[in-house]
Amino acid sequence: MENSRVLLELDGMSMFFGGVQAVRDMSFTITEGELAGIIGPNGAGKTTVFNVISSVYSPTSGSIWFREQDITLLMAYQVNRLGIARTFQNLRLFGRSSALENVMTAMQNRYRYSFRENLWGYLSPSYRPDPAYYYSFAESLLHVGRWSGVEKHIRAKSMELLDRVGLADRAHQAAGTLPYGMQRRLEIARALALDPKLLLLDEPAAGMNPEEVFALNGLITGIHREFKLTTLVIEHHMDVIMEICPHIVCMNFGAKIAEGTPEAIQNDPEVLSAYLGDDEEEEEKKKKEVSA
Amino acid sequence: MKKSLLGNAAFAALGLTLVFLPLSGYEEGIVALLCVNCIAAMGVSLLTGFTGIFSLGHAAYMALGAYTAAIMTVRYGIHWLPAIVAGGFIAVLIAWLIGIPTLRLTGDYYAIASIGLGEAIRLILENWQSFTRGARGFPGIDSYTNRTVAVVFFTVLGIAMFNLIHSRLGRELKASRDDRVAASLMGFDTPSSRMKALLISAFYCGISGALLGGYMNFIQPSMFDMMKSTELTAVVVFGGLGSMSGTLLGSAIVTSVMEYFRDISQYRMLIYGCLLVVIMVLRPEGLLGSREIWSFIPALRSGVQRKGRE
Numbered sequence: 315m316e317n318s319r320v321l322l323e324l325d326g327m328s329m330f331f332g333g334v335q336a337v338r339d340m341s342f343t344i345t346e347g348e349l350a351g352i353i354g355p356n357g358a359g360k361t362t363v364f365n366v367i368s369s370v371y372s373p374t375s376g377s378i379w380f381r382e383q384d385i386t387l388l389m390a391y392q393v394n395r396l397g398i399a400r401t402f403q404n405l406r407l408f409g410r411s412s413a414l415e416n417v418m419t420a421m422q423n424r425y426r427y428s429f430r431e432n433l434w435g436y437l438s439p440s441y442r443p444d445p446a447y448y449y450s451f452a453e454s455l456l457h458v459g460r461w462s463g464v465e466k467h468i469r470a471k472s473m474e475l476l477d478r479v480g481l482a483d484r485a486h487q488a489a490g491t492l493p494y495g496m497q498r499r500l501e502i503a504r505a506l507a508l509d510p511k512l513l514l515l516d517e518p519a520a521g522m523n524p525e526e527v528f529a530l531n532g533l534i535t536g537i538h539r540e541f542k543l544t545t546l547v548i549e550h551h552m553d554v555i556m557e558i559c560p561h562i563v564c565m566n567f568g569a570k571i572a573e574g575t576p577e578a579i580q581n582d583p584e585v586l587s588a589y590l591g592d593d594e595e596e597e598e599k600k601k602k603e604v605s606a
Numbered sequence: 607m608k609k610s611l612l613g614n615a616a617f618a619a620l621g622l623t624l625v626f627l628p629l630s631g632y633e634e635g636i637v638a639l640l641c642v643n644c645i646a647a648m649g650v651s652l653l654t655g656f657t658g659i660f661s662l663g664h665a666a667y668m669a670l671g672a673y674t675a676a677i678m679t680v681r682y683g684i685h686w687l688p689a690i691v692a693g694g695f696i697a698v699l700i701a702w703l704i705g706i707p708t709l710r711l712t713g714d715y716y717a718i719a720s721i722g723l724g725e726a727i728r729l730i731l732e733n734w735q736s737f738t739r740g741a742r743g744f745p746g747i748d749s750y751t752n753r754t755v756a757v758v759f760f761t762v763l764g765i766a767m768f769n770l771i772h773s774r775l776g777r778e779l780k781a782s783r784d785d786r787v788a789a790s791l792m793g794f795d796t797p798s799s800r801m802k803a804l805l806i807s808a809f810y811c812g813i814s815g816a817l818l819g820g821y822m823n824f825i826q827p828s829m830f831d832m833m834k835s836t837e838l839t840a841v842v843v844f845g846g847l848g849s850m851s852g853t854l855l856g857s858a859i860v861t862s863v864m865e866y867f868r869d870i871s872q873y874r875m876l877i878y879g880c881l882l883v884v885i886m887v888l889r890p891e892g893l894l895g896s897r898e899i900w901s902f903i904p905a906l907r908s909g910v911q912r913k914g915r916e
Contacts, residue, residue: 322910367792370787370791389790389795390787390790390791390792391790391791391794391796394790394791394792394793395793399791400791402788406785406787406788407784407785407788408780408781408785408788408789409784409785410778410780410782410784410848410896411777411781413785415777415780418777418794419777419778419780419781419792420793422774422777422778423792423794425793444858448774449773449774453767453773454769454770454773454774454775454776455766455771456766456769456771457610457611457614457772457773461773462610465773504792508792508793576719
């Protein structure tokens with residue numbers, strides 16, 4: 315990695331829901347440009363980590379840093395505007411709008427991170443709408459000025475993205491009526507439309523058959539390469555993550571139990587016991603399967 | 607982009623037709639009333655159909671518009687045109703004050719809060735005797751709402767509304783309707799999106815109320831009670847949630863049916879009720895569902911398709 319700037323840092327983050335410790339003392343860093351994965355059995359707290367990073371929840375303790383800025387207490391939309399986009403495990407598309415509209419909805423919201431002077435006259439890092447994707451309220455009322463140019467631009471760019479994930483021929487179909495695998499890809503396209511710095515994919519392979527999973531792996535690595543996009547993937551299917559992610563964090567019962575390369579994770583005794591149970595013989599048998 | 611121009615032109619043509627169609631005095635009155643009702647219905651449709659906020663108190667914004675315009679024209683002798691616009695803006699101002707605390711509520715909770723607020727505004731108008739003449743009503747308003755004025759307001763506001771829902775704000779509102787969490791993770795400040803929808807809908811209702819005052823020459827608080835609010839929302843559901851042309855169609859049908867059965871006025875509410883039941887049974891999604899009317903014409907088809915192309 316030629317550029318090893320830290321993009322995202324979790325520092326001792328904990329998230330409790332009442333007495334339930336969903337995530338305990340979680341710390342890891344993601345450097346710019348990497349493709350990292352979080353694995354763990356069901357209920358290990360992976361999605362909670364994502365929800366905290368994207369500020370759907372604010373953590374009970376600890377802090378989250380993105381591009382050297384503390385984002386722990388920001389609202390979800392502010393975090394998003396700084397350049398974190400995500401998909402959802404239980405699909406959250408805008409079901410009644412067409413696939414194209416779904417992507418356009420995200421596309422119109424491109425924000426640019428910038429230094430700008432704020433109300434009190436000092437310069438502070440902030441974000442502002444990308445002028446190429448923006449027009450004013452008056453222009454939307456009368457469809458004059460920048461409206462037609464920007465709309466055309468957004469539409470063309472959105473079609474490009476749909477084409478990239480292989481949904482161009484379904485562009486005008488209502489998103490809620492698309493087959494499951496396509497909805498997952500549409501979610502990825504919608505997240506990409508925001509032109510994020512960090513892409514969070516929450517179980518992108520859930521409910522897919524092996525062929526679809528294979529195609530998805532290709533899509534994720536392809537996007538990672540093309541857009542030079544730092545990507546963090548959650549999966550509980552070992553095979554997806556092991557194949558595509560050089561950097562893996564393994565969780566169990568809300569805590570990090572291992573971190574490192576796929577080989578290191580595969581041979582970590584704690585990971586094996588989390589996935590395969592503690593029985594020694596059983597463990598030996600399954601270990602062969604995992605490495606096979 | 608060409609379609610937008612075509613749509614605007616079609617709407618303007620509809621407006622011109624309504625202005626210059628030779629009609630009897632009675633029919634002219636119905637056209638004016640139709641336009642007034644459609645303006646309010648469009649406002650409620652933006653809020654209910656496109657943003658997913660059910661309100662049962664929007665008649666209050668009509669009342670605010672009506673009283674503002676009436677008091678300005680009668681007491682202070684101001685020309686009716688600025689008075690109507692002022693009516694819209696007063697409604698926006700009050701909606702903003704009400705929206706700050708109440709838009710944190712979602713779903714049914716907001717609907718219940720809106721009933722309370724709507725009734726509160728009506729009761730204030732009813733009891734502020736010195737300013738509004740209370741329950742006796744406010745007579746002597748100039749009949750400034752003739753057919754031309756009503757149709758021009760309807761056309762201008764209608765074009766603006768259709769343009770609005772086919773622009774970034776339209777997509778923003780639909781996003782926050784379909785999934786608020788996802789919308790906020792697409793960078794939308796969803797409370798502020800909801801506020802924008804509320805303010806615009808209040809503006810439309812305010813204008814509509816101000817025009818209604820000029821049409822009736824007389825307003826009283828009981829015209830803007832909960833029945834009226836329910837009727838506004840019912841018309842939107844009748845036409846189809848998320849379909850602006852459906853709302854206009856629904857509003858036109860309901861207004862004409864009510865007008866047609868004016869002779870047997872005791873039974874009008876009965877007929878109105880039956881009409882709603884029939885629609886709910888035959889078309890549970892409303893007249894047009896969530897599609898616009900032109901998506902039913904194959905040649906103009908570009909909107910959302912229900913089924914995939916095989």
